[in-house]
Amino acid sequence: MSTSTSVAAVVLDIIATIAPDEDLDDVKPDVRLRDQLDLDSMDFLDIVMELRKRYGIEVPEEAYPKLATLDSCTEYLGPLLEGKL
């Protein structure tokens, strides 16, 4: 598995925990997650909290916009998750 698919898989796995009723089969990597799924700011906080809990990485509040799409997640989280997956 390449790094980019595994970062996306990590994020989708977290979303599946947070929002078990959402259908995650056809999430488009270049469209804002908020526009395809029913996620609000509380859910984005949880993505950050789960990243910290599971992988020990910190996402500062000013970097939250970098979690907008799966592609931008991969770009931003890829280096932080390196060696942790």
Added chain:
Amino acid sequence: MDYDVIIIGAGMAGLAAGIRLAMYDRRVLLLERHYAPGGLNSYYHRHGRPFDVGLHAMTNYVPRGTRRAPLTKLLRQLRIPYEAFRLCPQIGSEIRFPGVTLRFANDFEDFRQSVHETFPSQREGFDRLVERIEEHDELSLDARPIPSRPVLEEFISDPLLIDMLYCPLMYYGSPEENEMEFGQFCIMFKSIFKEGFARPEGGVRTVIDALLARFREEGGELRLRSGVRRILTRKGRAVGVELQKARGVTKLGRRRAEVLAMADEPGEVIEAPVVLSTAGYPETLALIDDRTARSEEAPPGRMSFVESIMVLDAEPRQLGIEQTIVFYNDSDRFDYRRSDDDCDLRSGVICCPNNYAHAKPLPEGLLRVTSIANYDRWAALEKPEPYASAKRRWLERQQEKVASVLGGDFRAHVVADDVFTPTTIHHFTDRIHGAVYGSPRKVRSGRTPVAGLYVCGTDQGFLGIVGAMLSGISIANARVLMAGS
């Protein structure tokens, strides 16, 4: 430090905050001064029957999978599956004023129709008011308080319709007399009319048990019979709490044991850099060990109630009682303020817990009646007498009232009853004046004059059971998890 966070009060807000913090690895201690969790929404046994304390209805009901609703949000945040609360939707409720009835169930269109048909001249104004309510972000933590009456009067010219809208919203959530802050009005309007009523199968205990199980699963620690005597501060920062001294009591009955266990003597000191209090805003300030912080202005609420529960030997529907909840008023204007007499029966709420779509019918018929009361008058009555006779006298008057409001007579079918008063509420919640909805001053931000001490629950301003849980979640998120403390 012994813990990362101490939470005062294991009601809905405290339990929800506790789950959030424990989920993200905070060492959490939840302190509850009573022998059971739940706070105002607890349960008890009498005459061998289980009774819910405060619950008529859980507001904010939405079906499974409804997007962006408070109930959906909180279940997600707590990782509790929708099925766990076992919610049974209401059959149908009414607002009954002299000569006029509005009906509502869990479908807003029906209610809108009912308003349109009953108040043809107010159609347009009502619809515009609804738009105004929808635009309002009532869950914001930095919202500024504004009164709702001027907003309503801008859209609605018939005072009768304003009174009828206020009646259920005030009874189910207003700490203010004859006014309601607009944000609170929006919360209640959405939770009652736009969403709706449900009852957990098994009563409020189902919800408490689900919360407790999650809290324990995440490693949270709960201590019952642990009342807080003081909140300890150092240089303007919270550093922990001092408990009331617990005394071993063996041979006495439960109620008596409770009184002794809360003796006002210093007990154990427990340290934590963050304290979340659900005790109420004025009540929390009074616990702070620092006199300057304690002197901040916070008026206690004045609205308290007498509630009677009647057990019937028949299904209420067989006695002609079809409604889930009836909010009635039989005087010219709806007057929501502290009663001058022990109780004020000119208006009230009648709830029939049987009339929800239960999977299995309740074993007995139940009727609950709520009336506005006066804390000072009830507190002045000595126990057991004349307090007990006053309870009996008001129960009979309430029964007479219910029979006249609903028509038909159920009174021959009452096989057991229990009445609680403002002093009972004070005993179980420690709210000054037994003020069920807390102080009129809500602290949206959760902040207090002491750093590291925050309030959540009723006095943070989200209302109802769902609101209380969301309040615990919001303050835990904003003040602890996002603050990184």
